[in-house]
Structure formats: structure tokens, C-alpha cells
Amino acid sequence: MEALALERKAEQNRELRERLMQLKKERNAIILAHYYQRDEIQEVADFRGDSFLLAQKAAQTDADVIVFCGVHFMGESAKILAPNKTVIIPDERAGCPMADMVNVDGLRKLKAQHPNATVVTYINSSAEIKAETDICCTSANAVKVVNSVEGDEVIWVPDKNLGHYVQQNTDKKMIIWEGYCNTHDMLTVKDVEEMKAKYPNAQFVVHPECRPEVVELGDFVGSTTAIIKYCKESDCQEFIVGTEDGTGYQLRLDSPNKTFHFASKYLVCPNMKVNNLKKLVKCLETMQPQIYVPDHVADQARKSLERMLLVK
Numbered sequence: 001m002e003a004l005a006l007e008r009k010a011e012q013n014r015e016l017r018e019r020l021m022q023l024k025k026e027r028n029a030i031i032l033a034h035y036y037q038r039d040e041i042q043e044v045a046d047f048r049g050d051s052f053l054l055a056q057k058a059a060q061t062d063a064d065v066i067v068f069c070g071v072h073f074m075g076e077s078a079k080i081l082a083p084n085k086t087v088i089i090p091d092e093r094a095g096c097p098m099a100d101m102v103n104v105d106g107l108r109k110l111k112a113q114h115p116n117a118t119v120v121t122y123i124n125s126s127a128e129i130k131a132e133t134d135i136c137c138t139s140a141n142a143v144k145v146v147n148s149v150e151g152d153e154v155i156w157v158p159d160k161n162l163g164h165y166v167q168q169n170t171d172k173k174m175i176i177w178e179g180y181c182n183t184h185d186m187l188t189v190k191d192v193e194e195m196k197a198k199y200p201n202a203q204f205v206v207h208p209e210c211r212p213e214v215v216e217l218g219d220f221v222g223s224t225t226a227i228i229k230y231c232k233e234s235d236c237q238e239f240i241v242g243t244e245d246g247t248g249y250q251l252r253l254d255s256p257n258k259t260f261h262f263a264s265k266y267l268v269c270p271n272m273k274v275n276n277l278k279k280l281v282k283c284l285e286t287m288q289p290q291i292y293v294p295d296h297v298a299d300q301a302r303k304s305l306e307r308m309l310l311v312k
Contacts, residue, residue, distance in 0.1 A: 013040060016277045020044055023284040029065035031280070032057055034074060035224045036246035036272040041069045041090075041280060048250060050224040051077070051123045052138035056309065058082050067284060068291070071096045071271050075291040076127045080298045081305055090279035092289040094271045099125045101179035102158035107132050110155055114175055117153040120146055121304065124181070125158055127293045131300035133157075135307040139208055140223035143169045148311050161185065165208035165215055183269045184209035187242055191264045192217050195240045199261055205230060206242030206263075214242065231255055244269050 024031065032054045033045035042048050047057050051074055058066055058078035066087045068075040071094045079087040102125060111119060111132070121133040122142070130136060137145035139162055146154055146166050154172050156163040158179030167174050187210050196204065196217075205227045206218035215221055220230045224247055231239055232254040241247065242263045251260050283289065293301070 013277060016281050017044055020277075020281050020284065023281065027065045027284060027287075028063050029067055029284060030057075030061050030063035031067045031069065032078070034070035034246075034272065035228070035250055036244040036269050037069050038246065038273060038276060039249045040277045041275055042246070042249045044277070044280070045069065050138060050140060052140045052223070053225060054078070055081060055123065055138075055305065058085075058087075059309065061085070065284075065287075067280065069275050069280065070094070071099075071269075072291075073099045073124060073126055076293055076301075077123060077130075077305060079291045079293050080127060080130070080301050083298060083302075086287065087291040088283045088287060089289060089291060090275040090283045094274045096124055096271060098158055098179050098181045099129075102129055102177055104128050104132060107155075107157060107177075110175065110177075114153060114155055116151060117155045117175060118149040118151055119155045119157070120149065121157050122159050122162060123305075123308075127297050127301045129157065130304050131297045133301075133304040135311075136304045137308055137311075138223065140225055141308070141311060142166050142208075145308060145311050146170050146172060146174075159209055161211055161215070162208050164212045165221070181209045183244055183267060184242075185211060186266045187211070187214050187264050189213050189217065192240070192242065195261060195263050199238060199240060201236075202238040202240045202259075202261060203234065203236045204240045204242060204263070207244075210242055218242065228254060231258065231260070241267075243267065244272065246272060 031045045033041050033048050055077050059081040066078050066085050068078050068089050075089045119133045123136050123138045155175045157177040160176050163176035203219040205220045228250050238259045240261050245262050245267050
């Protein structure tokens with residue numbers, strides 16, 4: 001029975017992939033997929049990447065339609081950087097709890113309290129928050145961005161864990177918002193120590209969205225892209241991975257002979273996983289749900305994203 005079910009699923013996926021290819025051609029569409037997406041989506045993507053790489057791709061593409069397989073704020077960033085393109089996402093319920101932890105009123109109050117501070121916002125935030133921001137960053141370039149701004153005071157939103165990591169690598173005074181990523185924040189020192197005891201030859205690679213005490217245990221700390229690159233180039237053959245489990249697709253693709261253990265079975269972002277192949281095909285068929293960002297918000301938010309893209 002199980003073999004039959006798997007066979008049927010494989011056949012369905014084959015048909016969906018064929019339909020997808022046809023639709024992509026008809027619509028002149030490009031598929032961007034975040035590293036945390038399901039394997040079936042990463043397999044059919046034109047580009048896989050973290051939020052920084054995908055934002056760059058969105059800004060550069062000559063496709064008419066951008067299908068963004070990620071969470072809502074990523075689709076918004078694509079629309080802001082490519083306002084003349086149609087941006088669609090497979091499921092508009094793919095939100096980001098961390099992005100929801102910061103609101104415009106709260107940020108404006110903080111800005112009023114610290115009028116000389118530069119607002120640096122992690123890309124994992126809504127368009128409205130980006131519009132209140134001087135410059136955006138991703139985990140890949142956070143330290144560079146903070147060190148690039150003038151003045152010695154920074155308001156940092158919304159991820160306190162990444163903010164803490166940046167604070168260790170800058171002389172600037174940072175006023176840190178209290179948000180966090182539900183998925184990365186779940187990983188505990190106990191989880192990591194148990195895995196290290198179980199796999200003594202493995203290196204622990206960790207994302208700076210994890211708690212500071214977990215990040216301290218890392219043999220390597222970096223963004224999703226940096227982790228993938230490090231594991232590919234490292235002489236080490238075995239890794240304990242402290243980031244979302246969708247990353248496993250690219251890790252295994254790049255390093256088929258290496259072994260990867262995720263540091264906890266809970267390193268799964270439920271919002272990233274709501275997208276699937278069926279929804280991806282459907283959104284290209286119906287051209288819904290589309291991402292809209294009001295012009296006045298987009299114009300302000302675009303400045304903060306473009307400033308980020310200029311930081312070398």
C-alpha cells in the first residue's frame with residue numbers, strides 16, 4: 001500500500017512539475033525559493049538562496065512575474081525592489097512571527113527617545129517597518145551594515161538574538177528590540193550538548209538567530225548561505241546544524257559525502273513549510289495571491305533596502 005501511495009505521489013509531482021514548466025514559460029516567470037522551503041519546491045526553483053541573495057535576484061530579474069516561495073515579508077521585499085513586476089506567493093498565510101513582533105507605533109516611540117540613532121532593521125520585517133528604517137540588513141551582512149552607518153548609536157529591530165551577535169562585533173551602542181525567531185530560539189544548550197556527546201567528531205555550525213548561549217558553542221557562526229558555504233569547503237565530514245531543517249537540501253546537494261545532523265527535531269519553520277508544489281502551480285495558474293505594497297510605503301522602504309544592497 002505504502003509503495004503504491006509513494007508511486008502515485010511521485011507521478012503527481014511529475015505532472016505538477018511539467019505543468020509548472022509550461023506555466024513558467026507562458027507567464028515569463030521566475031521562481032525564487034528560500035533555503036527553508038520544502039525539498040519539492042527547492043528542486044524546481046530557478047534560484048535558491050537566503051533572503052539577501054533572493055532580494056538581489058528580485059532586483060535584477062528581467063522576468064515579468066516573480067513567484068516568491070518563502071514568507072510574506074520576502075514577497076514584499078521583492079515587490080518593493082521590483083515594483084513593475086507581478087509578485088505572487090503560493091500561500092499568503094506564510095507569515096513570520098518575528099516580523100509581527102515589531103509595530104510601527106513602538107518603533108516611532110523608540111526613534112523619538114533616541115533621535116540621533118540610526119535605525120537598522122533586519123530584513124525579516126514588514127514593509128511598514130522597513131519604511132521607518134534607515135537601512136536594512138540580513139544575517140549575512142548585519143555586522144557590515146551596522147559598522148557602515150554614521151554615528152555611534154543604532155536602534156536594532158526586531159531580532160534580539162541576531163542583535164546580540166552583532167553587538168559582539170561592533171563598537172556602536174545598540175538599542176535592541178525584544179523580538180526573536182520562534183524556530184531558532186527553541187534550540188537550547190542542552191540540545192546541542194546532547195548532540196555533541198552523540199556525535200563527538202561533528203562540528204557545530206549555528207545561525208546567529210539562535211540564543212547567545214547557543215551561538216557561543218558554535219565552531220562556526222553564520223547566515224544560512226555562510227553555513228552552507230562553510231560546510232561545503234570544510235575538511236570536516238560531519239556537522240551538527242543549528243538552523244532550519246530546509247537547509248539540509250542544499251547541504252546534501254553540495255556535499256553528498258558528508259553527514260548532517262540537525263541540532264533539534266524542532267528546527268522547522270511551520271510558516272516556510274505551508275508552501276508546496278501543488279500551491280506553487282496553482283498560484284501561477286490563477287496569478288493569486290499577489291503581493292501589493294502601497295506606493296508611499298514602498299518608496300520609503302525601497303530606500304532602506306537599496307542602501308543595504310550598496311554596502312560592500
